[in-house]
Amino acid sequence: MTDPTRWNTETDDGHSEWYAEHFRTLRADGADLDGEARFLDALLPRGAHVLDAGCGQGRTGAALLARGHDVVGVDADPVLIAAARVDNPGPRWIEADLAALDLEAEGITRPFDAAILAGNVMSFVAPGTEPQVLRRIADHLTPEGLIVTGFHLEMCDRYTFDAAVGTAGLRIRHRFATWDLKPWPAESADFCVTVLEHANN
Numbered sequence: 001m002t003d004p005t006r007w008n009t010e011t012d013d014g015h016s017e018w019y020a021e022h023f024r025t026l027r028a029d030g031a032d033l034d035g036e037a038r039f040l041d042a043l044l045p046r047g048a049h050v051l052d053a054g055c056g057q058g059r060t061g062a063a064l065l066a067r068g069h070d071v072v073g074v075d076a077d078p079v080l081i082a083a084a085r086v087d088n089p090g091p092r093w094i095e096a097d098l099a100a101l102d103l104e105a106e107g108i109t110r111p112f113d114a115a116i117l118a119g120n121v122m123s124f125v126a127p128g129t130e131p132q133v134l135r136r137i138a139d140h141l142t143p144e145g146l147i148v149t150g151f152h153l154e155m156c157d158r159y160t161f162d163a164a165v166g167t168a169g170l171r172i173r174h175r176f177a178t179w180d181l182k183p184w185p186a187e188s189a190d191f192c193v194t195v196l197e198h199a200n201n
Helices: 015-028 035-041 059-066 078-087 130-138 158-167
Strands: 049-053 070-075 092-095 112-117 141-152 170-176 191-198
Touching (some): 035 059, 035 112, 049 059, 059 070, 130 141, 158 170, 158 191
Parallel strands (some): 049 070, 070 092
Antiparallel strands (some): 170 191
8 A cells, every 4th residue: 555645635625626627727718738748749759658647637648649649647536537538538547556556457568658747746746755656657668768757846856856766767868947948957947847768778
């Protein structure tokens, strides 16, 4: 049994329902919700196998599917997984904790070409599980597979994250200050986008 995530312990009752409705409203208003998907799509060949880790209501996975990729989404929140299945049909959406990720148990044996953790996912994992989360995701990748993360620096300590990267047997390939490739380090940067790869590559 894994520890409760910060998503469970640090948000109010009804937050998941609000979150799903929030993105429905943004989509209805014509907001651009595809920035993370565009970023990852540029790194991949067409038809890549992609893990949307901490998928929420499925906006990023759906955008990757629309760009020709085969997508599996995972989130520990049953409310958000239910919303993903209704709002963004197409990818396979699975309720699971990233710290104990075992997709072979779900019948998914094909390794992933990449995993994306958009929407501050690393900010909401259980405290101290950052290396475990990254390691479990990395174990589902091809040897050349990539992990892409993005988070606000006020929500996730970059130095804790970087230490977890090394502990998980990964290394940093690229880092940017935004999903649209603003260089890192940036003056007064408040966001961090990181591309990770296996350390033995």
